[in-house]
Amino acid sequence: MDDKKYTPVIGLEIHVELKTKSKMFCGCLADYFGHKPNTHCCPVCLGLPGALPVPNKTAIDWCIMIGLALNCKIPNFSKFDRKNYFYPDLPKGYQISQYDKPFCIDGKLEINVDSYKKLIGITRVHMEEDTGKLIHSMVDGKDVSLIDFNRSSVPLVEIVTEPDFKNSKEVKIFLQKLQQVVRYLGVSNADMEKGDMRLEPNISLKITGEKSLPKYKVEVKNINSFKFVEKAIDFEIKRQKEILESGETPAQETRGFDEKKGKTVSQRSKEEAHDYRYFPEPDIPPIKFTDLEIDSLKKAMPELPDEKFKRLQKEHSLSEYDSEILTREKSTADYFEEAVKIGKDHNVLPKQIANTIINKKINVNNVLPAELIKMIISTTQVAAIDEGELEKIVKMVLDENPKAVEDYKNGKTQAIGFLIGMISRKLNNIKLDSQKVKKILERHLN
Numbered sequence: 001m002d003d004k005k006y007t008p009v010i011g012l013e014i015h016v017e018l019k020t021k022s023k024m025f026c027g028c029l030a031d032y033f034g035h036k037p038n039t040h041c042c043p044v045c046l047g048l049p050g051a052l053p054v055p056n057k058t059a060i061d062w063c064i065m066i067g068l069a070l071n072c073k074i075p076n077f078s079k080f081d082r083k084n085y086f087y088p089d090l091p092k093g094y095q096i097s098q099y100d101k102p103f104c105i106d107g108k109l110e111i112n113v114d115s116y117k118k119l120i121g122i123t124r125v126h127m128e129e130d131t132g133k134l135i136h137s138m139v140d141g142k143d144v145s146l147i148d149f150n151r152s153s154v155p156l157v158e159i160v161t162e163p164d165f166k167n168s169k170e171v172k173i174f175l176q177k178l179q180q181v182v183r184y185l186g187v188s189n190a191d192m193e194k195g196d197m198r199l200e201p202n203i204s205l206k207i208t209g210e211k212s213l214p215k216y217k218v219e220v221k222n223i224n225s226f227k228f229v230e231k232a233i234d235f236e237i238k239r240q241k242e243i244l245e246s247g248e249t250p251a252q253e254t255r256g257f258d259e260k261k262g263k264t265v266s267q268r269s270k271e272e273a274h275d276y277r278y279f280p281e282p283d284i285p286p287i288k289f290t291d292l293e294i295d296s297l298k299k300a301m302p303e304l305p306d307e308k309f310k311r312l313q314k315e316h317s318l319s320e321y322d323s324e325i326l327t328r329e330k331s332t333a334d335y336f337e338e339a340v341k342i343g344k345d346h347n348v349l350p351k352q353i354a355n356t357i358i359n360k361k362i363n364v365n366n367v368l369p370a371e372l373i374k375m376i377i378s379t380t381q382v383a384a385i386d387e388g389e390l391e392k393i394v395k396m397v398l399d400e401n402p403k404a405v406e407d408y409k410n411g412k413t414q415a416i417g418f419l420i421g422m423i424s425r426k427l428n429n430i431k432l433d434s435q436k437v438k439k440i441l442e443r444h445l446n
C-alpha cells in the first residue's frame with residue numbers, strides 16, 4: 001500500500017466547560033462535579049414551561065477572551081439560537097447555542113511540531129449550554145437510565161478548527177496548547193478526566209495533491225483524553241485507507257471510540273445542520289458589542305503562554321528549553337518570577353533558579369520561593385569554603401574522634417559517614433559537597 005497516495009484531512013471540535021460561579025442562563029451553581037444529583041437545578045435549567053433564560057455575562061466575556069486568545073475577529077453583532085433535537089438529557093427539547101452569528105470567527109493558533117511551525121485556522125468559537133447527564137445503572141435488578149440535571153445549562157464553549165491537521169501528532173500538540181491557553185486565561189480547569197474538555201475529531205482522506213476536500217467526513221464523538229484522540233485518528237486513517245483501496249467510499253457518519261478495543265465503532269449517520277431546525281432564540285435579545293467593550297476585554301486578559309515564553313527568555317537570558325518548561329504551567333512561571341525577585345537581593349541568578357527548578361523537579365506547591373533561594377545559597381556555599389579551612393577542620397575532627405578513626409582502620413568503612421557529619425556540625429550544618437569531604441578524609445586516614 002502506497003502511504004503517500006492519500007493525505008489525511010483532519011479538523012476538530014472542542015467543547016470547553018467554563019468554571020463560572022453560576023450556570024449559563026440561571027443562578028444555579030455551575031460547579032456540579034461530585035455533587036448529589038439534581039441538587040443544582042431550578043425551573044430554568046430544568047426547562048419548565050414559562051421559565052425564562054438570562055445570559056451569564058461573565059461566561060460571554062470568557063468565551064470572547066478565548067476567541068481573542070485564538071486571534072479571532074469579534075463581530076459587533078451576535079445572537080443565540082435554538083438547536084432542536086430530542087434526547088432525555090435535554091429537558092427543553094432544544095439546546096441554546098449559536099448558529100450563524102457566533103461570538104468569535106476567523107482565528108488562528110500557531111503550533112510547534114518538532115521541525116516546523118504550523119498555523120491552524122480557527123473557524124469559530126461560540127457559546128452554548130451543556131446537557132444533563134445520563135447514568136446507566138441497575139435498580140432492583142433492572143437496567144435503568146437515571147438523569148442528573150446538575151450539569152444542565154453549565155456554560156460550554158465550542159471551538160471549531162479548519163481541517164488543517166495532517167496527522168494525530170499535530171492534533172495532540174494543538175490540543176495541549178489550547179488546554180494551556182484556556183488554563184492561563186483562568187476560565188476553565190480544562191481537566192480531561194472530569195469532562196471539562198471534550199474532543200471530537202473529524203477525519204477523511206483525499207488523494208494527495210487534490211485541491212478539493214473529500215466528499216465524506218467521519219466524526220468521532222466525545223473523546224476525553226489526548227491519547228485516545230491520537231489512537232482514534234490513527235485507527236480511522238487506516239480504516240478509511242482500506243475502504244478507499246478497495247474502490248469504495250467510507251460512509252459519512254458519526255462514530256464512537258471504544259477505549260478497550262482501541263478502535264472506532266459506527267453510531268449513526270451524520271446529521272446535517274438543517275436537521276436541527278435552528279432558529280433565533282426568541283427569549284434572548286441579540287447581543288451587540290462596541291469596539292470599546294472588546295478592547296477593554298483584551299486589556300483585561302492575562303499574559304498568554306507564547307508572550308510569557310518570549311519575555312522570560314529575553315528578560316532573564318534563559319535558553320529556549322528552560323523557558324518552554326517554565327511556562328508550560330502558569331503556576332511554575334509565576335513561581336519562577338517570584339523567586340527571581342527574591343534572589344536578586346542575594347545575588348542568585350535567574351539561570352541558577354531556572355536550573356534548580358527544572359533539574360531538582362521542584363514541586364512549586366510545596367517549596368516557597370524564599371525557601372528555594374535559601375536552598376540555592378546553601379548549596380553554593382559548598383564551593384565557598386576555603387580548601388585550607390576544610391583541611392584544618394578535617395584534622396580537628398580526626399583528632400577529636402580517635403574511636404571512629406580506629407573503627408575505619410579496622411574495616412568499618414561506615415565510620416566515614418559519622419566523620420562527615422561531625423565536620424558538617426563544625427560548619428554550622430551547612431550543606432557540604434560530601435564527595436569532596438570524603439576524598440579529603442580518606443587521604444588523611446590512609
Ligand SMILES: [Zn+2]
Nearest residue numbers: 026028042045
Ligand atoms: Zn438553574
